[in-house]
Amino acid sequence: DAGVTQSPTHLIKTRGQQVTLRCSPKSGHDTVSWYQQALGQGPQFIFQYYEEEERQRGNFPDRFSGHQFPNYSSELNVNALLLGDSALYLCASSLGQSNQPQHFGDGTRLSIL
Amino acid sequence: SQELEQSPQSLIVQEGKNLTINCTSSKTLYGLYWYKQKYGEGLIFLMMLQKGGEEKSHEKITAKLDEKKQQSSLHITASQPSHAGIYLCGAKQGGTSYGKLTFGQGTILTVHP
Numbered sequence: 457d458a459g460v461t462q463s464p465t466h467l468i469k470t471r472g473q474q475v476t477l478r479c480s481p482k483s484g485h486d487t488v489s490w491y492q493q494a495l496g497q498g499p500q501f502i503f504q505y506y507e508e509e510e511r512q513r514g515n516f517p518d519r520f521s522g523h524q525f526p527n528y529s530s531e532l533n534v535n536a537l538l539l540g541d542s543a544l545y546l547c548a549s550s551l552g553q554s555n556q557p558q559h560f561g562d563g564t565r566l567s568i569l
Numbered sequence: 570s571q572e573l574e575q576s577p578q579s580l581i582v583q584e585g586k587n588l589t590i591n592c593t594s595s596k597t598l599y600g601l602y603w604y605k606q607k608y609g610e611g612l613i614f615l616m617m618l619q620k621g622g623e624e625k626s627h628e629k630i631t632a633k634l635d636e637k638k639q640q641s642s643l644h645i646t647a648s649q650p651s652h653a654g655i656y657l658c659g660a661k662q663g664g665t666s667y668g669k670l671t672f673g674q675g676t677i678l679t680v681h682p
Binding site for chain 1: 573602613614619661670671
């Protein structure tokens with residue numbers, strides 16, 4: 457039973473570029489959430505997707521956008537990258553209408569030069 | 570918005586010692602989740618608490634949610650080097666069954682053999 461998988465594991469970009477991160481949820485899960493974790497901090501919620509729509513959004517600018525596909529996988533897109541976007545990006549999946557815990561992938565380490 | 574504060578921020582113990590990590594919320598907790606993270610990796614789910622006074626144990630780790638539901642503690646008995654890592658508490662806002670997790674800043678645990 458595969459858990460949450462994210463790709464790529466590491467990525468290096470320069471300021472102003474655009475990036476797409478990908479996530480496949482745990483089998484049986486239909487909801488995907490994205491988090492940004494800066495060094496030494498707890499994860500910060502970016503947004504959550506359910507039934508291919510953004511259900512909830514954190515305090516992130518419109519440069520951060522996402523998508524969920526019919527197979528429940530998801531993408532996180534970031535435009536006009538800034539140095540401050542350097543972080544570990546975590547994807548978590550869960551079952552939509554339950555209190556069951558979110559399960560996390562190993563993350564994508566994004567470095568902006 | 571809800572804020573979670575963890576204490577201590579870091580902890581260094583000798584193998585075999587007991588330890589406690591606390592997580593205090595600015596608002597009533599409707600679901601408290603404990604995760605463990607190895608540096609630069611994803612979060613591993615440990616335990617979920619939902620009811621005031623609830624206590625759960627897994628191997629040598631026990632988590633409690635106090636009666637007033639604004640504080641949780643994580644206790645490790647007879648610590649081992651394998652317990653080392655970053656411990657994070659996360660909570661959902663309000664009474665919704667879905668939605669974002671708000672995390673504390675994490676507690677870094679080091680266990681010396």
